[in-house]
Amino acid sequence: MKHFLTVVVLGAAVVTLVSAASTDGAISFEYHRYEELRKALVSVWLQCPTITRIYTIGESFEGRELLVLEMSDNPGTHEPGEPEFKYIANMHGNEVVGRELLIYLAQYLCNQYQQGNETIIDLIHNTRMQDFNYLSSNSFEITLELSCDKFPNEETLKSYWEQNRNSLVNYIEQVHRGVKGFIRDLQGNPISNATVSVEGIDHDITTAKDGDYWRLLAPGNYKVAASAPGYLTVIKKVAVPYSPATRVDFELESLMERKEEEREELMDWWKMMSETLNF
The missing domain is CATH 2.60.40.1120 (Carboxypeptidase-like, regulatory domain)
Incomplete structure (x- = not known):
């Protein structure tokens, strides 16, 4: 079975990622179980607290919190006129490449923002997340296949990241078109x-x-x-x-x-006709 990375594109701007990072800024190319994901999310938030927000969208069938990491210059706030973007991975628990790539992407965005990467700074300052009511009515959903191997060896994760990093960032930028x-x-x-x-x-x-x-x-x-x-x-x-x-x-x-304008126009016409015909 192939891996799937589900992409939901919005008409307004933040990147929402179920993802993670370590506080020292180094990407760790390894698999993350649920508890490790929770810790990784907190690590991203601790590293970049001014541009991130963690929240939950409910629970899984087994009662685990479904956590989301938001990245924006004003997390949690809708800014009029800004486009929005959302990445979703790990739609199936045993298809893991998409999940790991978004972990690396979140850490990469955080690291590059702190290091002064102008492209990433501009992207985060001008892209933000939308609430779920807006998401459900204005999204474009695309599923990308990343691998034919459901659970590849851990040592291959770095190569998956290197092959897809630029595409993941460039795809976010597409929301600024139209x-x-x-x-x-x-x-x-x-x-x-x-x-x-x-x-x-x-x-x-x-x-x-x-x-x-x-x-x-x-x-x-x-x-x-x-x-x-x-x-x-x-x-x-x-x-x-x-x-x-x-x-x-x-x-x-x-x-x-419009009806009021038409009524006034009719009254003006009637007044003119009355004066003309000496009514």
Whole structure:
């Protein structure tokens, strides 16, 4: 059986990793059992406390906590306009390469951040994790196969890391492509849960509480629509480059405002006709 690394890509930014690191900054290429994973998560947090957060999303069938490590310049806080990204590994307990690579990735990001790697600093400062309600409605899920060996020898783990390190980092960077922006009403108030649709693509997303959205798209020309209950839909033509994401904001007019405008226009017309015909 092959190893699987499940990748969930969001429209806003942090890297969430079930992962670990040692406090001395050295990557240890070895397998981690559950208790070792818990200790490793704490080690990452202790090494980089200003850019990490540990939390739980529940328990496994056997009652073990499902811990998550978040990495961001403001962990635990949604920052309007930032894209979000999530890696998930170890979907099956005996398919271990994906889990170990994310352990190494978390430590690598922490180490490189502390050492002043500008690429990693920029990535962490401009990418963050989203809450799970947003995740479930706005994610793109991709499964990557990393190995044909379910449980390879421990001495091969370093080579797996070296072969996949750059790809793991570069894949996170892809979240900064496509279109992004805010959806507001005519008074500038954010519209949450507004729908962003792309013509010809059957995958809509919704805005966060601040009206912000991110929509991953390959380079090309698109028609992007913004809609919300009680508002008129707005459609824009957008040319999307390879990188970075194109900013596309929307202002939606409420149906009540439109009806009021139409009523006023009708009254003005009636007044004009009355004066003209001497009613």
